[in-house]
Amino acid sequence: xxxxxxxxxxxxxxxxxxxxxxxxxxxxxxxxxxxxxxxxxxxxxxxxxxxxxxxxxxxxxxxxxxxxxxxxxxxxxxxxxxxxxxxxxxxxxxxxxxxxxxxxxxxxxxxxxxxxxxxxxxxxxxxxxxxxxxxxx
Amino acid sequence: xxxxxxxxxxxxxxxxxxxxxxxxxxxxxxxxxxxxxxxxxxxxxxxxxxxxxxxxxxxxxxxxxxxxxxxxxxxxxxxxxxxxxxxxxxxxxxxxxxxxxxxxxxxxxxxxxxxxxxxxxxxxxxxxxxxxxxxxx
DNA sequence: TTTTATGCAAATTGTTTGCAGATAA
DNA sequence: TTATCTGCAAACAATTTGCATAAAA
Numbered sequence: 001x002x003x004x005x006x007x008x009x010x011x012x013x014x015x016x017x018x019x020x021x022x023x024x025x026x027x028x029x030x031x032x033x034x035x036x037x038x039x040x041x042x043x044x045x046x047x048x049x050x051x052x053x054x055x056x057x058x059x060x061x062x063x064x065x066x067x068x069x070x071x072x073x074x075x076x077x078x079x080x081x082x083x084x085x086x087x088x089x090x091x092x093x094x095x096x097x098x099x100x101x102x103x104x105x106x107x108x109x110x111x112x113x114x115x116x117x118x119x120x121x122x123x124x125x126x127x128x129x130x131x132x133x134x135x136x137x
Numbered sequence: 138x139x140x141x142x143x144x145x146x147x148x149x150x151x152x153x154x155x156x157x158x159x160x161x162x163x164x165x166x167x168x169x170x171x172x173x174x175x176x177x178x179x180x181x182x183x184x185x186x187x188x189x190x191x192x193x194x195x196x197x198x199x200x201x202x203x204x205x206x207x208x209x210x211x212x213x214x215x216x217x218x219x220x221x222x223x224x225x226x227x228x229x230x231x232x233x234x235x236x237x238x239x240x241x242x243x244x245x246x247x248x249x250x251x252x253x254x255x256x257x258x259x260x261x262x263x264x265x266x267x268x269x270x271x272x273x274x
Numbered sequence: 275t276t277t278t279a280t281g282c283a284a285a286t287t288g289t290t291t292g293c294a295g296a297t298a299a
Numbered sequence: 300t301t302a303t304c305t306g307c308a309a310a311c312a313a314t315t316t317g318c319a320t321a322a323a324a
Contacts, residue, residue, distance in 0.1 A: 012303095013303085013304095014297085014298050014299070014302090014303060015298075015299095016297080016298070016303095016304065016305080018305070019304090034288090035288080035289080036288080048306075049305085049306085050305070050306045050307065051306095052289090052290080052291085052305080052306065052307075052308090053304085053305055053306065055288090055289060055290070056290090056304080056305080057304095057305095059290095060304095069210070071208050071209075071210045072208075073206065073208045073261075075288070075313095075314085076287090076288060076289090077288090077289090087245075087249070089249065089253070089255045089257075091255075092258065098253075098255065100249060100253065102245060102248055102249055102252065104241055104244070104245040104248070107241070108224075108239060108241040108245075108262070109264060111239055111241070112224070112237060112239055112264055115239065116226070116235075116237065116269075117269040117272070118226045118228075118235065118237075118264065118266055118267070118268055119266045119268075119272050120226075120264045120265070120266040121229065121265050121266040121267070122264075122265045122266070123262065123263060123264045123265065124210075124261075124262070124263045124265075125245070125260065125261070125262045125263075126260060126261045126262075127246060127249055127255065127257045127259075127260045128257070128258050128259045128260065128261070129255055129256045129257040129258040129259070130255070130256040130258070131255055131256075132253070132254040132255065135254070135256050149278095150278085151277090151278060151279065151322085151323050151324070152323075152324095153278095153279065153280080153322080153323070155279080155280070156279090171313095172313080172314080173313080185280090185281075186280085186281085187280070187281045187282065188281095188313095188314090189280080189281065189282075189283095189315080189316085190279080190280055190281065192313090192314060192315070193279080193280080193315090194279095194280095196315095197279095212288095212289085212312070212313070213312090213313060213314090214313090214314095275324095276323100276324085277322105277323085277324080278321105278322090278323075279320105279321080279322075279323085280320085280321070280322085281318105281319095281320085281321095282317105282318095282319095282320100283316100283317095283318100284315105284317085285314105285315080285316070285317095286313105286314080286315070286316085287312100287313085287314080287315090288311100288312090288313085289310105289311080289312085289313100290309105290310080290311070290312095291308100291310070291311085292307105292308095292309085292310095293306105293307095293308100294305105294306095294307095295304105295305085295306090295307105296303105296304080296305070297302105297303085297304070297305085298301105298302090298303080298304085299300100299301085299302085
């Protein structure tokens with residue numbers, strides 16, 4: 001991950017195997033795993049990595065704007081290496097979180113700003129329902 | 138609150154002072170309080186009410202579709218007696234949560250459904266930024 | 275009088291923190 | 300070599316649970 005290495009250096013953060021491994025998982029999945037899930041996934045390749053390190057690293061990456069934290073209403077946070085704002089669809093049956101590319105966000109942010117005077121910095125849009133795989137019941 | 142009394146009876150749930158008090162708070166505010174906040178607010182009028190009861194009651198009301206739970210990315214949930222879907226704006230400075238009435242939700246749900254095949258049941262839209270009171274810095 | 279709800283305290287879960295030793299620069 | 304990071308264990312905070320008592324139907 002050259003991208004991450006660069007970004008970390010730019011922020012005067014050390015490039016450690018743990019940080020690379022965690023970012024790598026997020027960068028190569030669209031599953032939006034939680035800290036716990038990432039930790040379990042790393043146990044085979046990085047058996048000494050602690051859960052605390054996963055949390056600390058996710059916090060570091062979040063502050064460095066390399067990952068975004070998403071909050072779908074579960075009891076834990078999930079993480080996404082795609083930082084550009086985009087909606088998510090959460091399947092109520094299999095709990096999967098799917099990235100969407102609808103562009104309603106920019107338009108509606110502008111509308112809100114005009115209508116209410118609220119200055120929009122970012123936005124999150126979640127759809128709850130059933131994914132294509134779970135629709136057939 | 139006749140509405141609540143009816144709804145509870147319809148679901149074979151008992152009408153208790155605690156349930157009335159908690160629903161009443163939510164029904165008469167637009168502050169979207171957390172369980173803790175509701176608990177504190179009730180201490181003067183209902184000094185024997187326990188925090189566990191607040192949690193259990195909110196869960197009951199949520200299941201009875203009388204309140205909705207919202208998750209703005211804080212460490213706790215907030216509650217809203219308006220169950221119809223509507224966007225929320227969260228001020229990053231004063232942490233207030235404001236109800237919005239923009240109607241982007243219905244349109245975009247339809248769009249997502251057509252584009253991706255994901256069957257949308259409900260949606261949540263959050264805007265983060267600065268409220269009119271906090272913009273002047 | 276029967277069933278369900280409340281209130282207490284203890285348990286659980288996700289996350290954070292302090293600190294000594296390890297590692298990147 | 301020095302500043303930062305990791306990993307462990309303990310701490311924390313939000314929420315849940317078990318159970319005896321209390322209250323609604």
